[in-house]
Amino acid sequence: MKFGVFLFPESVSPEDDYRAINEALEEACLADRLGYHSVWIGEHHFDGTCSYSDPMVFAGSVIAKTTDVKIGFSAIQTALHHPVRLAEQIALLDNLSDGRIIVGTSRGTAFNFYEYRGFGVDPADGQQLLDEAEIVMIKAWTQSQYNHEGRKWTLDIPTLRPRPIQVPHPLLIRAVATKDSIAEMGKQGRPIMMVRQSNEATFNNIKTYKDAMKNAGFREADIVDNMSNLWVWRDVYVGNSNSEAEAVAIPAHEANRRRIVASRVSKNTFNEEVSIQGSVNHPRFNVDQSLIVGSPSTVADKLRPLYEMGIGGIIAHFRVGDISFEDNEKSMRLFAEEVMPQFISSS
Secondary structure, X not given: OEEEEEEOOOOOOXXXXXXXXXXXXXXXXXXXXXXXXXXXXOOOOOOOOOOOOOHHHHHHHHHXXXXXXXXXXXXXXXXXXXXXXXXXXXXXXXXXXXXXXXXXXXXXXXXXXXXXXXXXXXXXXXXXXXXXXXXXXXXXXXXXXXXXXXXXXXXXXXXXXXXXXXXXXXXXXXXEXXXXXXHHHHHHOOOEEEOOOOXXXXXXXXXXXXXXXXXXXXXXXXXXXXXXXXXXXEEEEEOOOXXXXXXXXXXXXXXXXXXXXXXXXXXXXXXXXHHHHHHHOOHHHOHHHHEEXXXXXXXXXXXXXXXXXXXXXEEEEOOOOOOOHXXXXXXXXXXXXXXXXXXXXXX
């Protein structure tokens, strides 16, 4: 099982942005030094939930500061991007990183309607924009004289320059949250990444995914290959003891959750907030379902069921909320030195 670090730095005010952004960059360097497989870059706008906001620009800084760690997007809110510009930016990043890019795509946030409004995008178009953008990106990376006539875009691309280093293109992984989208990706044979959720939900979703691949005629080898590229998100904090870890991580996790919900309530309109109320209050956001916390042995025990499901990788969000950089570094070191080897050596 592979382990990546989710660089998802919260900034509680505009005055805090500089610190949050630059400490996230240092966290990427730390992950590189400690031997993590990858760092993962998110995307949110206007609320400080993800302080660097622009995943493309931030990825360029991470590439410049690291040497070995892969750089994944978890995930690009594809509906907010022009697909040709996005294909070009990813191709350039792949060249700059010597082929270290992994592309996670999503239609856009399911909650923050104000992000769509800020970019002049109708949320109802999100899924269609995502599907069409992926088609455009893949064709732009692999073909010349590509003409596209879709519902949203009419494009005439002579030749995309530069082309990605990875052939035919960087790995494309779809971020999914619902059973229907998981089944559809299985039917198409597409790798997926999944949001925070209980182990029971993860197990059931993986069964849905595998069944969809089998029913679509994919071989067992295809399923195994896709499972090696299946990633799940968990918040993680490691301390020397369970009590030490819980004293740091649980208050930070709960405060972070309160701030995110308050931000969505204040920035969405009343009708929008009512429409997402059931989602933002879902139990999967609670400590017991989304946070893996404890001593190294406890954290390893909590990760083992995910390993036994055959999951390819964990996107570990270590620095939740207002956890200090020093506590975060300690947690990441304990995880790298005492938890990771239990799974990497046996995989």
